[in-house]
Amino acid sequence: MKEVAAVAGVSLSTVSRVVNGDDVRADLAKRVHDAVQELGYRRDQTASTLRRADRTSGSIGLVIDDVGNPFFSVIQRGVEEVARERGVIVFVGSSDEDAEREHELADAFGARGVDGLIMVPAGTDQSYLQRERRAGVGIVFVDRPPRRIDADAVLSDNAAGARMAVEHLIAAGHQRIAFLGDRPDIFTAIERRRGYDEALAAAGLAVDERLVREAVRSSAAGYEAVRRLLEAADPPTALFTSQNLITIGAVRALVDLGRHGATALVGFDDVALSDAVKPGLTVVAQDPAAVGRAAAERLFARLDGDLSPAQEIVVPVRLIQRGSGEIAPA
Amino acid sequence: MKEVAAVAGVSLSTVSRVVNGDDVRADLAKRVHDAVQELGYRRDQTASTLRRADRTSGSIGLVIDDVGNPFFSVIQRGVEEVARERGVIVFVGSSDEDAEREHELADAFGARGVDGLIMVPAGTDQSYLQRERRAGVGIVFVDRPPRRIDADAVLSDNAAGARMAVEHLIAAGHQRIAFLGDRPDIFTAIERRRGYDEALAAAGLAVDERLVREAVRSSAAGYEAVRRLLEAADPPTALFTSQNLITIGAVRALVDLGRHGATALVGFDDVALSDAVKPGLTVVAQDPAAVGRAAAERLFARLDGDLSPAQEIVVPVRLIQRGSGEIAPA
DNA sequence: CTGAAAGCGCTTACAG
DNA sequence: CTGAAAGCGCTTACAG
Numbered sequence: 001m002k003e004v005a006a007v008a009g010v011s012l013s014t015v016s017r018v019v020n021g022d023d024v025r026a027d028l029a030k031r032v033h034d035a036v037q038e039l040g041y042r043r044d045q046t047a048s049t050l051r052r053a054d055r056t057s058g059s060i061g062l063v064i065d066d067v068g069n070p071f072f073s074v075i076q077r078g079v080e081e082v083a084r085e086r087g088v089i090v091f092v093g094s095s096d097e098d099a100e101r102e103h104e105l106a107d108a109f110g111a112r113g114v115d116g117l118i119m120v121p122a123g124t125d126q127s128y129l130q131r132e133r134r135a136g137v138g139i140v141f142v143d144r145p146p147r148r149i150d151a152d153a154v155l156s157d158n159a160a161g162a163r164m165a166v167e168h169l170i171a172a173g174h175q176r177i178a179f180l181g182d183r184p185d186i187f188t189a190i191e192r193r194r195g196y197d198e199a200l201a202a203a204g205l206a207v208d209e210r211l212v213r214e215a216v217r218s219s220a221a222g223y224e225a226v227r228r229l230l231e232a233a234d235p236p237t238a239l240f241t242s243q244n245l246i247t248i249g250a251v252r253a254l255v256d257l258g259r260h261g262a263t264a265l266v267g268f269d270d271v272a273l274s275d276a277v278k279p280g281l282t283v284v285a286q287d288p289a290a291v292g293r294a295a296a297e298r299l300f301a302r303l304d305g306d307l308s309p310a311q312e313i314v315v316p317v318r319l320i321q322r323g324s325g326e327i328a329p330a
Numbered sequence: 331m332k333e334v335a336a337v338a339g340v341s342l343s344t345v346s347r348v349v350n351g352d353d354v355r356a357d358l359a360k361r362v363h364d365a366v367q368e369l370g371y372r373r374d375q376t377a378s379t380l381r382r383a384d385r386t387s388g389s390i391g392l393v394i395d396d397v398g399n400p401f402f403s404v405i406q407r408g409v410e411e412v413a414r415e416r417g418v419i420v421f422v423g424s425s426d427e428d429a430e431r432e433h434e435l436a437d438a439f440g441a442r443g444v445d446g447l448i449m450v451p452a453g454t455d456q457s458y459l460q461r462e463r464r465a466g467v468g469i470v471f472v473d474r475p476p477r478r479i480d481a482d483a484v485l486s487d488n489a490a491g492a493r494m495a496v497e498h499l500i501a502a503g504h505q506r507i508a509f510l511g512d513r514p515d516i517f518t519a520i521e522r523r524r525g526y527d528e529a530l531a532a533a534g535l536a537v538d539e540r541l542v543r544e545a546v547r548s549s550a551a552g553y554e555a556v557r558r559l560l561e562a563a564d565p566p567t568a569l570f571t572s573q574n575l576i577t578i579g580a581v582r583a584l585v586d587l588g589r590h591g592a593t594a595l596v597g598f599d600d601v602a603l604s605d606a607v608k609p610g611l612t613v614v615a616q617d618p619a620a621v622g623r624a625a626a627e628r629l630f631a632r633l634d635g636d637l638s639p640a641q642e643i644v645v646p647v648r649l650i651q652r653g654s655g656e657i658a659p660a
Numbered sequence: 661c662t663g664a665a666a667g668c669g670c671t672t673a674c675a676g
Numbered sequence: 677c678t679g680a681a682a683g684c685g686c687t688t689a690c691a692g
Contacts, residue, residue, distance in 0.1 A: 001669065011679045016671060025677060040461060045441040046376040046387075047669035051684045059421070059442065067410060068619070070602075073403035080397060080424060089438050091389070092422045094410060108419050111375040112389065131370060251606040260606070272400075273603040276581040276590070289398070331685065341663045346687055355661060377685035381668045
């Protein structure tokens, strides 16, 4: 910038004004633009942020569970789309369900002056983010609500979706419906389990803990859990696999055991090829792109000055019937 | 930091040294640490970068085609894993196969002082990155080689993989093998087409352009293309679907047409549930996590001072036989 | 080892 | 409208 000023024969202030689109006499502006062109000058955004009054950086941070999981990567995509419209770029990191890592990432992003943070909380206490909030950083949670801090959250309707799934299986005549879920300290896993319990209760059915498998964290674990369930005495006639990786493992297990098309299955989350298996997979589908977009919109609304009380936005889910959930018990 | 110095009763320089782990008398260091603790001080990383001699920011930028595509999101995951070990965080953006967007993202990352850039090139000219290189930014390409700039690139063995796929179909007795590919200006699409052509030629078979469908950009387009191919006169007996989205659409079309298990198929890229359909999907699988890790490792090697000539690292692919590629022609 | 001072690349009152 | 000067939060020669 110093060099641009020298070449254009104006002061640093004038260059800064031109670069920022402030009012400058046309002839001076032209000289500056020419010099910028000639030198290939580009403003140093970090230095600009450091000095400017509002301290905005045009960047946000996104902390998700795992970018490698398509559910979260589509959330990321939704966030990016909204950020892009604003010319805002995004730092992304995976917490891998680790509270410490979640904190480290938020910290690293904060130390780089992000304007806002969109977080999938992994730990049980997000009060450490008060510090960012005091610094004016916008904070929005996604997929799971925060704890020990009051902030906007964008969630899927987990309990309703799970109820829908289980009611659907009950309507098909099932009474022995297994639940397979992620770690029972994760909000979405708890909510989906709650929906399962409620649907059974509403139908006058008792929860049989032998049909409940929790802390199923991968498709391999889903595979194993289903294999054991089906090989046990008095196996379930239907499965509610409450997460995409579990569903993938479960289907594989059903196929291997020759039970796909015999044991009913409803999954939570849609997966690729779910309509190509025979029968197709009945699922309760979330809309992760919409969830990501909604979170980013909420964040920018806050950055634009929205001071209303914290909101909880619930994005609806929908049941997609493709066959596997419409199988009657043997 | 000023405040920390005041509370600890030392100079700014001393605080800076303590924060940076330089040698400082133990008692002073303790006073600084206490003050840091008390005030909840955290160093402003951007100001630090601005002033420090090496100007490193502890951040890199990743420009990929589309985070929403699981292939790229797993590359991102691989990059992140290696960056994490170094305490480096990552900006991510999707170019959506748009050269201008690619450039904008690289520019936005550069203006924020990233130490390095990992790029999936979308446009046909990456010479604009010379500017970043001159500024000391490390540059590594991934999935596709750069053009008009010499730099490290980490690629999958596309042509060999495609050859393998088509040879496999030929070995099963096929002569009418359709090729379905992405836009023919994309490196990976070109290479896979080349592998297809070469495998046919090696077997003494001519390319029948009526069996070639290019610019297939989505699973919906893959579905349509397969439907038309199979409904035409003299349809192919086998399909080589050279990208994950195309494979997904193709399988769906085969299922809808009642041809899954009848028309052979080999896909490029593995997809979820590929072993749950009947028959399972035979694919040439890339290893996107390894590709992402290799790219990040190359980048950090450069940042660590590796001045050797630009390398092209080719990550092998492997054929996974699951049934759909082992179907003989009718 | 420590501190006072200069300065990274910018923006922004302030005076003209 | 323009420029000289101060200063954002830091690091780093430099002198002691």
